[in-house]
């Protein structure tokens with residue numbers, strides 16, 4: 228399938244509307260002679276859609292009502308035709324953006340009534356009532372967290388771009404510590420990361436920022452040796468005032484490198500939340516994605532975490548992994564619930580070009596993935612509530628990723644980063660510092676990127692610290708502006 232876009236209103240939205248039905252379609256300039264295509268064309272006052280599917284032609288032409296948004300009318304016509312011909316009804320309708328919950332927050336902030344919000348989801352975007360109810364419930368749960376946000380709050384992220392082995396679906400810039408060259412990088416990387424975190428603390432102090440949450444993610448942080456993990460976490464404990472944090476998460480990640488000793492270190496140095504991520508409890512599916520551990524290893528790791536005193540544990544599962552089935556996913560979900568973690572995050576597989584399973588090894592059928600997510604009602608039955616959600620380009624069926632939590636265990640960092648409530652100061656290779664203008668949550672976000680690869684990060688560290696001076700410039704600019712305005 229090829230997508231051809233013509234006319235001023237035929238852009239990103241039209242392309243992504245077409246991809247709701249044909250996710251693997253390629254963009255093209257000209258109508259192909261002998262393959263399937265969809266053409267979306269906006270004219271001065273009409274919209275045209277032409278579709279060739281399995282050799283048959285379908286089309287729709289519509290006069291645009293006066294004053295109507297041409298991008299919307301084109302996408303709507305496209306969505307209608309593709310829905311009629313394929314018989315498919317995407318659960319989020321025409322909504323292609325990544326953050327449906329934000330629409331609710333923004334509409335509420337601008338004074339919209341609940342009926343107007345409902346109409347936006349159900350009529351304008353053709354979203355199903357179930358998905359609207361999901362988004363609304365999450366928005367309601369997040370509201371007190373967002374209302375309590377202070378303009379000078381921030382969070383800190385430290386990234387460990389190493390993993391024990393590479394999962395087949397992964398597109399993240401992570402290096403496997405199995406090879407000797409990478410192993411040699413880890414110690415200098417940890418040294419530099421500690422130095423960058425010291426600089427971040429000093430910057431935060433000079434800018435008058437309050438650090439609310441701390442997050443060590445990856446990659447897999449526990450791919451560090453116990454001594455390196457202790458070096459990093461003791462440095463953080465010395466450098467930051469952990470007593471003032473609302474939350475401190477460490478992604479323990481995978482059981483093939485997380486042992487009782489590392490779990491004790493994580494606890495000893497003050498983490499309040501960890502993540503142990505099975506992705507699936509099927510040994511066969513674990514093998515399919517390149518994991519060299521069993522489901523029993525995950526269960527044992529979870530028990531070791533509890534024994535080490537961890538009282539707030541998240542487990543990630545992924546719907547749509549290669550070789551998984553609806554029944555298999557349900558069994559994983561039931562197993563996760565049986566372990567009784569405080570958070571369960573259900574991701575939908577995202578197929579990105581950098582992963583090893585792009586199209587050839589298509590994971591579960593698209594239809595199955597929606598059925599898998601349907602099984603998440605088991606989480607609600609077990610007392611978990613959805614508290615954050617996002618969608619990604621390339622996610623199967625344009626479906627969502629949802630964090631579920633028992634009441635009181637919602638991960639603040641996840642809400643902050645998803646809703647872009649406050650600045651995130653990122654340390655480590657691949658880190659992206661996001662600067663949110665104080666008091667202007669929907670203002671333009673400025674970004675400072677760290678070097679992507681560990682070698683660059685280590686070798687060009689001085690240059691990186693120099694680049695980060697922009698954080699202070701940013702706050703000098705905006706806090707004086709904010710003060711002048713008030």
Ligand code: SF4
Pocket residue numbers: 389390392393394396397398399401445446447480481
């Ligand atoms: S553990 Fe995560 S970051 Fe590491 S290879 Fe697997 S998916 Fe990628």
